[in-house]
Amino acid sequence: MALLEVDDLSVTFARRGQRTVHAVDGVSFSVDAGEVVGLVGESGCGKSVTSLAIMGLLPKQPGLRVGGKAVFDGTDLLQLDDRSRRDIRGRDVAMIFQDPLSSLNPVIPIGLQVTEVLTRHRGMKGEAARKEAAALLDRVGIPDPRRRLKEYPHQLSGGMRQRALIAMAVACRPRLLIADEPTTALDVTIQAQILELLKELVRDSGTALVMITHDLGVVAGMCDTINVLYAGRVVETARRRPLFRQPRHPYTVGLLGSVPRLDAGRGERLNPIPGSVRDVLTWPDGCAFAPRCTRRVDECVGEPPELVLTHDGRSYRCVNPAPVPGTPPPQATTTASTGAADDAAASTGAADGATAGPVPAPREEEKP
Amino acid sequence: MTESDILVEVRDLKVHFPIKRGLILDRVVGHVKAVDGVDLSIPRGKTYGLVGESGCGKSTLGRALLQLNPPTSGEVRFDGVELTTLPAGKLRTMRRRMQMIFQDPMSSLDPRQNVESILTEGLQTHGIGADRDDRRRIIGETLDAVGLPRWALSRYPHEFSGGQRQRIGIARALVLGPELIVADEPVSALDVSIQAQVVNLLDELQDNLGLTYLVIAHDLAVVKHISDVVGVMYLGALVEEAPSDRLYSEPLHPYTRALMSAVPVPDPDVEDRRERILLAGDLPSPANPPSGCRFHTRCPWAQPTRCADERPALREIGGSRVACHFAERIATGELRPHKVSAQIVRPEGEGEDPAVVSAPTEPGSYV
Numbered sequence: 001m002a003l004l005e006v007d008d009l010s011v012t013f014a015r016r017g018q019r020t021v022h023a024v025d026g027v028s029f030s031v032d033a034g035e036v037v038g039l040v041g042e043s044g045c046g047k048s049v050t051s052l053a054i055m056g057l058l059p060k061q062p063g064l065r066v067g068g069k070a071v072f073d074g075t076d077l078l079q080l081d082d083r084s085r086r087d088i089r090g091r092d093v094a095m096i097f098q099d100p101l102s103s104l105n106p107v108i109p110i111g112l113q114v115t116e117v118l119t120r121h122r123g124m125k126g127e128a129a130r131k132e133a134a135a136l137l138d139r140v141g142i143p144d145p146r147r148r149l150k151e152y153p154h155q156l157s158g159g160m161r162q163r164a165l166i167a168m169a170v171a172c173r174p175r176l177l178i179a180d181e182p183t184t185a186l187d188v189t190i191q192a193q194i195l196e197l198l199k200e201l202v203r204d205s206g207t208a209l210v211m212i213t214h215d216l217g218v219v220a221g222m223c224d225t226i227n228v229l230y231a232g233r234v235v236e237t238a239r240r241r242p243l244f245r246q247p248r249h250p251y252t253v254g255l256l257g258s259v260p261r262l263d264a265g266r267g268e269r270l271n272p273i274p275g276s277v278r279d280v281l282t283w284p285d286g287c288a289f290a291p292r293c294t295r296r297v298d299e300c301v302g303e304p305p306e307l308v309l310t311h312d313g314r315s316y317r318c319v320n321p322a323p324v325p326g327t328p329p330p331q332a333t334t335t336a337s338t339g340a341a342d343d344a345a346a347s348t349g350a351a352d353g354a355t356a357g358p359v360p361a362p363r364e365e366e367k368p
Numbered sequence: 369m370t371e372s373d374i375l376v377e378v379r380d381l382k383v384h385f386p387i388k389r390g391l392i393l394d395r396v397v398g399h400v401k402a403v404d405g406v407d408l409s410i411p412r413g414k415t416y417g418l419v420g421e422s423g424c425g426k427s428t429l430g431r432a433l434l435q436l437n438p439p440t441s442g443e444v445r446f447d448g449v450e451l452t453t454l455p456a457g458k459l460r461t462m463r464r465r466m467q468m469i470f471q472d473p474m475s476s477l478d479p480r481q482n483v484e485s486i487l488t489e490g491l492q493t494h495g496i497g498a499d500r501d502d503r504r505r506i507i508g509e510t511l512d513a514v515g516l517p518r519w520a521l522s523r524y525p526h527e528f529s530g531g532q533r534q535r536i537g538i539a540r541a542l543v544l545g546p547e548l549i550v551a552d553e554p555v556s557a558l559d560v561s562i563q564a565q566v567v568n569l570l571d572e573l574q575d576n577l578g579l580t581y582l583v584i585a586h587d588l589a590v591v592k593h594i595s596d597v598v599g600v601m602y603l604g605a606l607v608e609e610a611p612s613d614r615l616y617s618e619p620l621h622p623y624t625r626a627l628m629s630a631v632p633v634p635d636p637d638v639e640d641r642r643e644r645i646l647l648a649g650d651l652p653s654p655a656n657p658p659s660g661c662r663f664h665t666r667c668p669w670a671q672p673t674r675c676a677d678e679r680p681a682l683r684e685i686g687g688s689r690v691a692c693h694f695a696e697r698i699a700t701g702e703l704r705p706h707k708v709s710a711q712i713v714r715p716e717g718e719g720e721d722p723a724v725v726s727a728p729t730e731p732g733s734y735v
Binding site: 042043143157158159160187188189190191192193195196214215216217218220221240241244255256257258259261262263264269270271272273274277278 | 421422529530532571586588589616629630631636650
């Protein structure tokens with residue numbers, strides 16, 4: 001039994017007079033104790049909303065609907081009332097946010113913000129709490145922690161603030177840590193420090209970590225399992241090495257092709273994904289990535305692609321996945337891909353009849 | 369290389385910003401030495417990449433090059449013309465030949481101007497194009513070059529996606545037919561897949577129009593991808609300048625080594641194998657930079673002699689220019705990094721302390 005089991009999580013924002021937004025549309029993934037799981041995707045793919053929904057931090061507003069399950073150690077986090085959720089949050093499950101300056105309270109000293117967690121969850125008071133807070137700051141690599149406790153967030157540098165935030169998150173030795181773009185606001189050398197710190201914390205305490213990021217490089221160095229999100233759904237799940245070596249979903253292939261690599265030679269052109277994130281098909285009408293996909297076939301439109309599970313534990317949501325180089329394709333894929341090619345001619349008429357029209361051609365960018 | 373091959377030449381450029389205190393009487397209590405003695409030259413038709421962490425002065429250098437921030441001292445020559453002493457009117461006509469692309473297209477485009485108006489403004493200012501039709505023709509050609517459809521002309525910036533907005537920003541720079549384009553973080557506000565589109569567009573434009581670029585970015589991989597030569601800045605000065613391939617394969621300055629090892633590579637095999645040099649602490653304050661080599665407070669290879677008291681000059685080592693006293697000995701492996709600075713600890717009293725500003729009283733008194 002996994003530590004966190006997210007099953008068919010969906011978040012929709014409905015507003016009167018406007019189209020309902022399916023920010024998260026049936027996301028499922030699981031996190032084992034001590035495992036580092038990555039959620040990767042571009043802006044708008046629903047990765048942050050997923051984490052906020054799990055933590056119960058989405059703003060309570062009419063029109064917000066959260067469905068599915070997020071079972072943490074036997075309890076469904078989505079069904080909890082506010083009080084018991086507050087008990088779990090910060091103690092068993094903690095979160096690190098992207099921008100440390102806006103997630104720390106600017107008018108309260110760092111020390112008070114760290115001890116607040118200790119007081120709330122561990123019942124520590126006074127000198128004991130201060131001592132523990134100083135020890136925490138020391139643990140995350142903040143020099144002279146006693147002095148820093150009295151300082152305000154603006155007096156710390158960006159890297160220090162992120163460290164303080166991490167100190168608050170790990171104050172109660174949570175079993176699950178969710179880090180939402182923890183290093184995006186930081187410089188590379190500071191990013192390297194923070195990532196090293198997170199790795200160390202995970203290694204030492206056996207904390208499970210959900211790493212939400214858009215940076216494939218960060219994922220390559222940290223995560224055990226990676227979920228690639230597109231338009232609110234997981235399109236590919238794989239262990240780290242297979243994902244980078246043999247990406248199957250065309251979106252993953254596209255992402256990897258569009259990142260310039262430091263160790264690549266000069267003059268190699270990038271292979272960007274045509275179009276932009278706004279060119280999506282809604283999932284019920286077919287694969288959301290189809291309008292931008294280079295491996296598009298007729299089966300992509302009409303109904304959402306099923307999740308294909310392969311024997312080595314990876315899965316992808318695609319009817320015409322990128323072939324595995326060298327090796328013969330596994331069983332599940334053979335039927336899917338060759339079937340697609342063979343049936344293409346025969347089923348064109350049927351596919352056309354079932355859908356409103358052919359897939360729009362990938363444009364250079366979408367029309368406003 | 370002959371004189372005419374160099375489009376931009378910068379000599380000992382300094383940009384210092386005064387720090388002021390006091391409510392009624394502003395007293396200057398110090399200077400932030402954003403750029404402090406930079407020499408560089410950009411050959412015509414090539415791309416010079418400038419990298420460094422936030423606060424290292426790379427953007428200020430780019431702006432000072434175009435005289436958007438008046439330099440404190442030093443020379444900037446553009447095609448043989450000295451810009452720092454050029455009268456305002458002449459400078460304005462020179463600006464046609466050097467344009468800028470900004471980071472955030474949303475805040476650098478006027479939301480109340482449509483695309484046609486944005487693109488026409490520059491043409492009118494510089495008196496390009498005989499009449500309205502002629503200007504329309506120029507604008508049309510520019511739109512084609514950056515891959516925007518003609519119907520974009522009547523639209524407003526908010527109607528476009530991030531990638532398209534950046535294309536409008538590029539079109540605005542391009543419409544005047546410049547020779548030099550300074551691109552300050554041109555892709556960092558964009559998504560990965562869109563980033564690649566814009567990077568390819570910049571490449572294409574350079575091939576077709578023979579543009580010269582100064583690309584400023586914090587993303588080393590992007591800079592390395594588009595640049596011929598890369599300059600690495602630290603605290604207002606260049607620490608290393610090298611052809612972009614060499615910079616990754618043979619970084620010479622300790623800071624470059626640390627920077628290169630910190631950039632994540634999207635490949636687990638590389639990530640697991642490579643050695644990381646973790647720097648201690650943060651960037652020191654540019655208002656009160658360390659004496660001697662600016663990097664010596666964080667340098668894993670810092671030596672007791674020279675590093676703390678003698679500022680190293682850029683010197684040529686095998687095709688690169690490096691500002692380090694011990695670069696050769698580090699390269700041969702004769703000097704080993706200290707264990708202590710490779711950990712995440714910040715020695716006491718080192719680095720910035722934003723509450724206190726203790727700057728030398730005279731600008732330039734760091735030597």
